Amino acid sequence: MKINRRSLALGAAALTLPGLVRAQSGTIKFGFTAALTGPFNEFGEGINRGAQIAVEECNKAGGINGRMVELAEVLDDQLVPDRAVQNLRRILDNREIVGLMCPSGSGPTLAIADMIQADGRPIINPQAQTPTIVYPNGPDKPPRPNLFSISIGNLVESEKLAAALSEFTRIGILHESTGYGVTGADLVRREIMRRKPAARVTVESYNQRAQDMTAQLVRVQRANAEAMLVIGLGADFAVIRRNMSRLNINLALFGAAGAVTVPYIEGAGDLVAGTRAVNHAAFGRRPMHGAAQKFADLYRAKFGTDRWYGPDAANPLISLAGTVGSGYDCINLLIDAIRRVNSTAAADVVRALDQTKDYEGATISRISFTSQNHVALKLEDLGTYEMLKRGDRVVLELRD
Amino acid sequence: MDDFFFSLLLAGISVGAVYALIALGLNLTFWTTKTLNFGQGSLMMLCAMLTVFISSQGLAITLAVVGSLAVVAALGVFIERWTVRPALESSGGSMGWVVSTLGFGIFLQGMAAKYFGSQAVAFPDVVFTAQDFVTVFGQYISLQYLVVLAVAVALILAFELFIRRTVWGQAVHAVSLDPELALVQGIPVRRLILGSFMLSSILAGVAGVLIAQIGGTVDPAFGFDLVLLGFVAAVLGGMGSSLGALAGGLLVGVISKLVGGYVSTAAEHGIAFALLMLALAVRPQGLFGRPEVSKA
Known part of the structure; x- marks a missing residue:
């Protein structure tokens, strides 16, 4: 049989087309690497739980414009930067992943920041505090275009x-x-x-x-x-x-x-x-603002009054916001951006995140970003x- | 005495006493098999974590400590039987035991993380709390520090007496010099070796409990750094010498704290390894060790 360039191209198209169709019609996939085990897993496992709650809540409400969402790649780095880099490589190799969350600490996040910037897909930082994660050239210079932060930044x-x-x-x-x-x-x-x-x-x-x-x-x-x-x-x-x-x-x-x-x-x-x-x-604050109270109720319903939540059902630990709530907010921000632009293309989602205004998060009552400001937390938060x-x-x- | 100096000295003596206990544990197996159990750090961790677990089930803290020590003693036997002996027998004295004891330690860490969780858990106060202290000549002395020091020194002196004054101690000494000749003379070499691993593990467990009550928390990675410092103390004092272990431990502890206080806290940890390098260069047999002599 004679194989020419045209038949090869047609074959390749035939092979990739079902994938494309699947990517368009299947679940919307997110991924992240975090310290799920090891001595610092209160942070990594925390954001994992927050992300799970956000995904379940979204799917119960019908997903994003009819499409379900999924945590497709959740990998463990134990807060070790090298492992975070390896994990992120694997996550980025999965082209179906449309949004990510940064690892739990500054070391792993700094290690992956350049890689994710080069890739271009949107990523949100839940916990790492070092300012250079968002502003590699100083806080008065433009941020990394696709990296946003809701963490308690050092600044x-x-x-x-x-x-x-x-x-x-x-x-x-x-x-x-x-x-x-x-x-x-x-x-x-x-x-x-x-x-x-x-x-x-x-x-x-x-x-x-x-x-x-x-x-x-x-x-x-x-x-x-x-x-x-x-x-x-x-x-x-x-x-x-x-x-x-x-x-x-x-x-x-x-x-x-x-x-x-x-x-x-x-x-x-x-x-x-x-x-x-x-x-x-x-x-x-008492009463807590609506999104914070809703998140606390969702957490307690799913995981009970455990180590992260604390023993008092009426008063969750303050640290629940940073350890778990920030993961919940990150995934919800991605969901909100995708819903607004009705697209999962990286450039569209980044643009939508840039236009986030007064989004009510669980940890920060009003989250806003602009193309020059990718840090949501303000002094009054x-x-x-x-x-x-x-x-x-x-x-x-x-x-x- | 200057408050600043006194605080550093006391803390140095206290943590140094723990290093000495670890060094003595390493010495015990070195006497009988010329091997070191690099899984000591994990035994320290396991004993402390088991104490937390058992006491959380409602048992008195002293019973929890005793029960945990029994478990690590049994693990000492296991380590000798399944990690050290096969390595020594199969490779005719090569260094396979280094990897196997270290590997077993890492395995224990993994098991502890799986069954007790990988986060730091609170360790209960065993005898005194961090707020208990006595005043001597106007100086506050923490009773927790004093207990650590007293237990460590008492155990080391007891071991020294055991080795010097008892028949079993002499038997251990004989095994350390020539195990084959000791066997010919009817000394139960196998039992002594097993006993040395059990006691070494118990010492690791005691050290783990003592240091965990100082810090207040324990997690599966606990103990690894401490065993390195115990190793430095053993080499500095002279491998195989009980008094050397005590002197080496106290020296490492006190010098580290004084350097941390007077020079820089960043140099506190590194100074122990600088001391190790210096000792190996100037006096390889350590402070109380004797140089090995080979006769043709």
């Missing part, structure tokens, strides 16, 4: 933390030695100095999972600090708080959003009382909480 968080610390003159900052910790500490220090040039800030670092922080704490103590801020994750924050108690160090204690999670409350026990922290304001002991429970009360 806004540092402003809120500096405001909370403004009553003190001598301040210690203890941060983990990761990109998140280093960037966060630097931004907070600069913001404190901008607000109060006479302030004295002592900055110390620690490695994640260190079991003793005496050296760091006594250095902060020797600097006569009146207050100390911890930028790190909950389990390490618990070690620091217990260590402070052993050394009889009594400073006003502040934590960044990542620090005030369940491992801190469980690990430090009664010692958490008095700790102040910055986190999403949405879950601390954050609250300063104080941890209080009520009976046998620890509660966070919104102070500011």
